[in-house]
Amino acid sequence: MSNNISIKHAVKAYGSNAPVIPDLSVEINGGEFFTLLGPSGCGKTTLLRMIAGFNSIEGGDFYFNETRINDLDPAKRNIGMVFQNYAIFPHLTVRKNVEFGLKYKKFPKEQIKDIADKFMKLMQIDQYADRLPENLSGGQQQRVALARALCIEPDVLLMDEPLSNLDAKLRVEMRSVIKDIQKEIGITTVYVTHDQEEAMAVSDRIAVMNAGVIQHIGTPKNIYQRPSNLFVSTFIGRSNVIEGKLIAEGGKTYIETKCGYRAEMTNVLDEQKVSQDIILSIRPEEFILDRNASEGIAATVNSCVFLGLNTHYFVTLSSGEDVVIIQESSIDSTIEPGTQIKLTLNTDKLNIFSKETERNLLKGVQNDCIL
Amino acid sequence: MAKKRFDGWFILSIVMFVAFMFILVYPMFGLLKQSVIMPDGSFSLEEFQKFFSHSYYTQTILNSFKITITTTFLSLLLGVPFAYFYSFYKIKGSKLLFVVSILCCMSAPFLGAYSWIMLLGRSGVITKFLKATFGIVLPSIYGFRGVVLSQVLNYFPLVFIYMNGAFRNTDSTLMEAAENMGCTGIKRLFKIVLNLSMPTLLASTLMVFMQSFSDFGTPSTLGEDYKTFLVLLYNEYLGETGQDYNYAAALAIIAVVLAGIVFFLQKWATSKYKFSINALHPVQKKDPKGILAVIIYVYCYLLCAIAILPQAYVVFLSFRNCKGSVWGKGLSFNNYANAMKKKLVLASRNSILMGVFALVIIIVIAVLIAYLVVRRSNALNHLIDSCSMLPYIMPGAVIGIALIIAFGKKPFALTGTMIIMILSFVIRRMPYTIRSATATLMHIPESIEEAAISLGASKLATFVKVTVPMMSSGILSGAILSWVAIVTELSSSVILYSNRTTTLTMQAYVYIGRGEYGTAAAFAAILNVITTISLLIYMRISKSEDNVKL
Structure with missing residues (x-):
């Protein structure tokens, strides 16, 4: 059967x-x-x-x-x-x-x-x-x-x-x-x-x-x-799409967002380890929000929605790009609209795509699609 | 799968197309030919000239339109409020009202006319009674007034049935929204309810208009000197004072053109009201209160009582002793005994036999055409569909004459046979069933048929076991209308019938004409019984009180 x-x-x-x-x-x-x-x-x-x-x-x-x-x-x-x-x-x-x-x-x-x-x-x-x-x-x-x-x-x-x-x-x-x-x-x-x-x-x-x-x-x-x-990254689940650059320097590769935040990426495909324009696809849970951090992407909270398990924050980055961040709700406090915060990225999880071809530049993609 | 276009259905399309060309287009072509080709074989428009140059002839068109427009207007005036009360208020005995009004519109129109003569004519019962008791002299019922009276009471139920369907489809939330914005009562009725039902209102207008225009029985029975166009057409074709077939053919062509113009005007008007409503929240009927209740009950019951009066009276008359055209005293079965001597058995057998035959053919054609149009939509099938609607604009007389011209001589000498009668029944009454079968199939999702096929049923098995059973309710509601119309058919039968193929309706008409009123009443009463029984059987099968759709 x-x-x-x-x-x-x-x-x-x-x-x-x-x-x-x-x-x-x-x-x-x-x-x-x-x-x-x-x-x-x-x-x-x-x-x-x-x-x-x-x-x-x-x-x-x-x-x-x-x-x-x-x-x-x-x-x-x-x-x-x-x-x-x-x-x-x-x-x-x-x-x-x-x-x-x-x-x-x-x-x-x-x-x-x-x-x-x-x-x-x-x-x-x-x-x-x-x-x-x-x-x-x-x-x-x-x-x-x-x-x-x-x-x-x-x-x-x-x-x-x-x-x-x-x-x-x-x-x-x-x-x-x-x-x-x-x-x-x-x-x-x-x-x-x-x-x-x-x-x-x-x-x-x-x-x-x-x-x-x-x-x-x-x-x-x-x-x-x-x-x-x-396309797949935005169609499946929720993704924040922001522009950035991939920078190959001294044997290492970094991503750099428009607002100047830089982080090392260790899982870029070998043949893609060259400086190029990229699109970062960051899921709402892949932002790390730390009110006390000094490093990171500067951002302003516009509004928040409490949904029980999680709280959604609608945030504008210093580059002017709007993103959504999901945090597990905590007992003490939610962040008030208007608050200035710093964001870092979970580089293990986020995905980057070539701006030109929109293909994923990271290792680990398993596509059984017969091309 | 590329072979799909050339399967059995494609062959069927061709067969249907050829058949329609043969039974519809070919006779019409013959009619056209006869109207312009003179007996000596020359081409001439003199028959048309003849018509338009004599006011005696053109006056009949004016008469026809006067009657038709007045009848249509009054039918709407009576039918719309009736439908409104019926659909929006709880009325005790509403089922009875429904059955009675359907019976009214399903009887042969000339029988109503005949009965009104018995009631209100020169020596009618009511006329005599009022004169003897109160000294009141009623205005004459003959001519314009009588024809309109008889037709209106015959056709207002058509408006009622159509509009009831539309009103029941009005979404109650739309009514509430209107009320919420301050639009209530009479204002809401005109602004919202009637506007929403405008396509149906126009459809019922067309229906009444066409029925009234092509009605021959009523004006010929009641009209006397007030000649309508259709009466002129019959006289020219069947007249005692010399028949002129070429002229009759020309008149028939004019009739089709006039009906066609009205038909397209209506289509044009309807196209201005294209919207669809999905009644998710049907209107709940209210209990009428106070003075409104009185008005509603008096209006509905009085209207139905007056409308059914002629039919009930005919049944009564069928038992009353009668000698020739003089009613005697006492009740008996004499009229039926007389009718027995005058082919009652033959006529009943013919009515039922030919009716059943025609109905079976109609149902088969309707199912197949509905399938071709809805599931195999292509240019050829739409042409077939349009052809099948032609009879809408062809009065019975026109079809009768066209069939005689086409099939009256070799190689198809069918005159006087049952075949030509059945053919005329099929042509005239198939549009009802085709429309309702098509509408039903459109609402059946194709995936149900695909499910059957994926479960291993062949295309034929799917059609027979799944498609047709699911269409049955739609087929049935169209078929009941076709059936009753066939049994009470007069206007084409009067041209096509023979001694061997006479029907109950024809016998009633003939004996009214001969002044043998008692015998005619007996035929008419039996006809009424048949239509009543058909309707009751239908309502039993369909299980729903007001499920009759037009």
């Missing part, structure tokens, strides 16, 4: 317009939970629907294991698909919905009921078996959709923003349901979402897409900590 999917030089174009997906290749391992993540319009759903067979393929090859599926009828690809709007058949009961695929996939008649029962139980919807979908909540409908997609023992499970119609609390609950069931069955899963937190929570690996091109494929941790380029 754990097929790998390999896509080679896929092209998607509508008419003679510029292609939506110009040239895309990706290898998805058997049994993996793989997420396509990107802003709306980046081509992630288009790619998913090309795998499913609902969108035509203008170029390239799609394989499930060694089988080329480009011209295979969607009904014969043996895919389980979960849609954004659930796509439950409203005129059939929950049981009939789940049994639908079993009938058309020619499962032996005497097994159909047992299989349906098993999956309804697994998804905890067995008590609604004889109800019509209109009487179910969104979360329950999504469980029906999942049971229906999984019970036909598909080679691949495809999910198109399955949680976006649910409310926040249910979304968090359902994403662990999805992740657990995927691990239990061990099915290769391709998941589409625009919600980066959701992607991090469920995925083994994430492919970040923009404008039809995969920017970075990696584990959630690697994508967050060492994004391959500036």
